[in-house]
Amino acid sequence: MLPVVLMLQVVHNTLLIPAEEQKVLVGAEQVLGHPVEDVRLQVDKCENFPIYLNEGHPHMWGWPTTNNKNASVLFFMIEFSLIDAHIHVGQFREIYETPAELVTYLTKVGVGHFAVSSSTIAEEDYDKVIGEMKELVSLGKDRVLPVLWLTPLSLHNGGMDRMLNCGIEWKCIKIHPWLSFGGWGEDNDDREIAISIARDLQVPLLIHTGETEGSYPSCFDHSIAKHPDVTFILAHGRPVNEAIELMQKYENVWVDTAFMPTPNIVKCCEAGFVDRVLWGSDYPIPKYFYPEEDMMEYYANVLDELKQSVSQEDFTIITQTNALRLFKVN
Numbered sequence: 001m002l003p004v005v006l007m008l009q010v011v012h013n014t015l016l017i018p019a020e021e022q023k024v025l026v027g028a029e030q031v032l033g034h035p036v037e038d039v040r041l042q043v044d045k046c047e048n049f050p051i052y053l054n055e056g057h058p059h060m061w062g063w064p065t066t067n068n069k070n071a072s073v074l075f076f077m078i079e080f081s082l083i084d085a086h087i088h089v090g091q092f093r094e095i096y097e098t099p100a101e102l103v104t105y106l107t108k109v110g111v112g113h114f115a116v117s118s119s120t121i122a123e124e125d126y127d128k129v130i131g132e133m134k135e136l137v138s139l140g141k142d143r144v145l146p147v148l149w150l151t152p153l154s155l156h157n158g159g160m161d162r163m164l165n166c167g168i169e170w171k172c173i174k175i176h177p178w179l180s181f182g183g184w185g186e187d188n189d190d191r192e193i194a195i196s197i198a199r200d201l202q203v204p205l206l207i208h209t210g211e212t213e214g215s216y217p218s219c220f221d222h223s224i225a226k227h228p229d230v231t232f233i234l235a236h237g238r239p240v241n242e243a244i245e246l247m248q249k250y251e252n253v254w255v256d257t258a259f260m261p262t263p264n265i266v267k268c269c270e271a272g273f274v275d276r277v278l279w280g281s282d283y284p285i286p287k288y289f290y291p292e293e294d295m296m297e298y299y300a301n302v303l304d305e306l307k308q309s310v311s312q313e314d315f316t317i318i319t320q321t322n323a324l325r326l327f328k329v330n
Contacts, residue, residue, distance in 0.1 A: 082303075083113045083323035085145075086206075086235060086258035086280025090120030090132050097284040099136040103143075105283070109299045113329055114140075115280075117147035117174050117206075124151065126159040130166045137168065145171040145327050147206065150197070152183035152190045164197070171327050172233075173198040174206040177214040185214060186222060195227055204231040204254070204326060210238045217242040224250050231326065233278065240264040247273045254326065256280035257318070262305045269314055278326065279306075279319040 089102050106114055116136065118129040129149075137144045148170040154160045164170070175194050177184045184191045184207075198205040209217050217234050224232050230252060237243035237255030244267065246253045255273075257265050258280035268277050281302065287295055307315050323329065 082109075082111045082319050083115075083279065083327075083329070084111045084281050084283070085115045085233075085278035085323050085327075086256045086282050087114045087116040088119040088282070088284060089116055089136055090118040090129070091123060092119040092285060092288055095284065095288050097287075099132060099139055102136065102284070103139045105295065108296060113143050113145055113323065113327070115145040115147050115172055115323070115327065117149040117172075119149075119285075121149040121151060121154075122179060124153055124157075124159065126154065126162050130163060130168070133168055134166075145329070147172040147174050148197075149174040149176070150194055151176075152180050155190055155193050160197075170201060170203060172203050172206050173201070174208075174235075176208040177219070178208055178210060178212050186219065191223060195223060195230055199227070199230050204233050206233045206235055206256075209234045209236050209243065217246050221246065221249075224253060228252055235280070236260055237264060237268065240267055244268060244271045244273070247271070247276060254278060254322075257306075258282035259285075262302075262309050265306060265318070266309050269310055269318075274310075274314045274317050275322060277318050278322050 084106065087102070087106070089097055089099055102116070116133075118132045120129050120132060133146050137146065146168050148163055148168075150160055150173060154163070173194055175184050175191070184194070195205060207220060209215050216239070217237075220232065220234075224246060228250070231254060232250075232252060233254045233256055234243050234246065235256050236258050237260050240260070243253075243255050247255070247268070248271070254276040255268060256278040259282050265277065268274070281299060283295070283299070286293070286298055290298065303319075306318070310318070
């Protein structure tokens with residue numbers, strides 16, 4: 001959990017926040033819903049916040065400390081208790097999620113750390129990917145866990161080397177067999193290159209899985225068996241029975257919950273693998289598929305459905321503990 005405490009002064013209905021320590025919260029105006037002249041964030045741990053102030057932001061509490069109608073000091077806590085292991089920035093079809101928009105949204109829904117890749121990689125524009133990720137890190141600081149999304153082309157045209165040597169500390173490698181039209185097949189060397197990069201960096205390899213040719217979890221059985229020293233995350237865990245079968249066979253197999261139906265998450269837990277399930281939302285991809293939905297409500301509803309379906313202990317393990325351990329977050 002990353003609690004952030006804001007000491008704010010309200011004078012004549014204007015929110016005043018001194019500007020010394022702009023550490024964690026980005027987009028304070030959007031999050032707080034007040035005019036902000038400057039920002040002061042005091043990072044501290046506080047408990048027992050008794051008053052729920054803002055219905056639009058379920059992670060925000062506080063209370064006034066004086067009765068002066070013209071001036072009062074309010075203490076707020078934004079509670080970043082979640083770690084989202086499947087996030088995107090950049091271009092996805094017709095939508096573009098800027099780094100600032102992404103950090104603001106994740107702050108609003110209570111996400112602390114987040115593992116994020118740039119979907120702009122589909123354009124093979126490596127400099128743009130690097131620029132997006134660097135801007136994101138500058139805004140989100142150590143909340144950002146950068147994921148290097150490789151394409152088969154990037155392995156052979158210098159793109160991978162550019163991204164590896166750009167100064168970003170990558171926390172995960174990602175490949176997407178479906179978008180690469182079978183480019184990560186078992187019969188070519190590209191998959192082995194991606195696995196070797198993950199091994200060299202000592203980070204997990206995230207693999208898109210699904211019910212399309214080349215994306216079934218079973219397509220990676222041989223590679224997983226061959227590389228027990230590399231952790232494989234089966235994004236989406238789809239189909240779930242195949243994903244569970246691989247988790248039963250190999251201790252180095254995990255799943256994330258991006259677009260995974262809640263009953264399938266429960267199946268993974270009941271099969272004994274709650275300690276290898278990562279919370280992931282795939283945001284902002286839901287914004288593309290569900291354009292009429294309020295994304296704040298969408299995130300809260302999906303999260304609440306999980307919370308109602310598993311024990312509190314398992315909920316914490318899935319949404320916090322596992323990612324802290326896998327990504328080595330301090």
